Amino acid sequence: MSATDDPYGDDALAAEYVLHLLDADERSAFESRLAVERDLMQRVWQWEIWLGTLADEVEEVAPPASARQRVLSSVEAPGSPRFRTGFWSLLLGGLAAASLLLFMVFGDTLRPPQDLTPEFQAELTAEDGSLVLIAGVIPATHEIVIERVTGAPPQGRVHELWLIAEGAVAPVSLGVLENEGVTRIRVPDEIAPGVRTGTIAISDEPPGGSPTGAPTGTVLATATFSDI
Secondary structure (H helix, E strand, C coil): CCHHHCCCHHHHHHHHHHCCCCCHHHHHHHHHHHCCCHHHHHHHHHHHHHHHHHHHHCCCCCCCCHHHHHHHHHCCCCCCHHHHHHHHHHHHHHHHHHHHHHHHHHHHHHCCCHHHCCCEEEEEECCCCCCEEEEEEECCCCEEEEEEEECCCCCCCEEEEEEECCCCCCCEEEEECCCCCEEEEECCCCCHHHCCCCEEEEEEECCCCCCCCCCCCCEEEEEECEEC
């Protein structure tokens, strides 16, 4: 689906991107736009935050023990990939249709509240262009939302986000990033005021992040925030 044949345009595309409903080509084209269109990135941030909040409110319920056997019994034996492919295609197609219908019916009601929109933005780009991350600050919630546009850590490594507050002598870890998609990081209240005027950095670290409290691997990119 493209913005030109969707009456809700980029809002619907952003929602489908967050829900992983775009196919590979559509997702690649959308991510190319994310690298240069700030408004589109804001829409993705809004949906990530809003849908994430909804997910947090859903109570986790363990399936009954009999569920696994029923699922296994309904699937054909190995060697019949056509059934599996058809099943998942049908399932994903139904999910996409349901999500789009929900959006079209409720439209404005489903749009995320504006106070969850990032007000400051920074782009973290490696010198060779192999890594591009876009970070936004939501002052109302003290959150930094990081969208991974391109690049991922090597096998067995992670990317860690750091804050070097203005006038500080050492960086402070803000957390480890997800290997794909969007990462939301809640900045502690005591250091949140320093985010707007400080510098953020991404380093390459072992699983779980730096064991020393300071970057131990290569610092891949740094950036400062500016108004959106």
